[in-house]
Amino acid sequence: MSTVTDTVKTLVEPILDEHHFFLSDIEFVKEGGSWYLRVYIDKTGGISLDECVLVSETLSEQLDQLDPDPIPQAYFLEVSSPGAERPLKNEQDFANAVGDYIHISLFKKQNGKKVFEGHLKTLAPEQLTLTINDKGRIHDQDFLRSDIASARLAIEF
Missing domain, CATH: 2.30.30.180 (Ribosome maturation factor RimP, C-terminal domain)
Structure with a gap:
């Protein structure tokens, strides 16, 4: 499903740049019969819950406006910090x-x-x-x- 993650990356990066956050990772995975779109964000000093909500709401609005819908199946959008033991990927x-x-x-x-x-x-x-x-x-x-x-x-x- 790389096209979903590519589309989301294109949408979320300007949002993150505007707020001086950075993208840590994006996952689009099926778990227990449900699809999850997970966007992990961070900033120097750590990301807050309110900042995750801000990105989630803005990204959700932008995804809803796309036609055709890049994600045809129902999914849960989760925007969060990569955590204390975050992977080092790049x-x-x-x-x-x-x-x-x-x-x-x-x-x-x-x-x-x-x-x-x-x-x-x-x-x-x-x-x-x-x-x-x-x-x-x-x-x-x-x-x-x-x-x-x-x-x-x-x-x-």
Whole structure:
């Protein structure tokens, strides 16, 4: 359903630009027999519930005005923050996360593990470096970006 997400992206980006918000992700998925259009937005310092409502109402009005309707089936529109453990999906997400505590999963084991958490120390086109606290032993570890299956912000305990 990429045409739905492409259409929504085209509509929502000017709304977000006007308010100095940014788009984190868009999903159009079927769950339990119902369709959901989820738009994840954010801004520096975090997004508020009132700001999500503002974007939801404006986007909903614009979607209702399109003819033909780009989403012929019934759906629920949800506009929200990507959350505290938001995925890092694009270059801007990674750049914004430098210095933050993140969780990465690898396609294959490195040093006997596929999952790592640490502070994102450096970011380069081909690799990133995490500062990892391994049972009190703090060290930097490099990862090829092509080896990373997924990444997200994490909460440090």
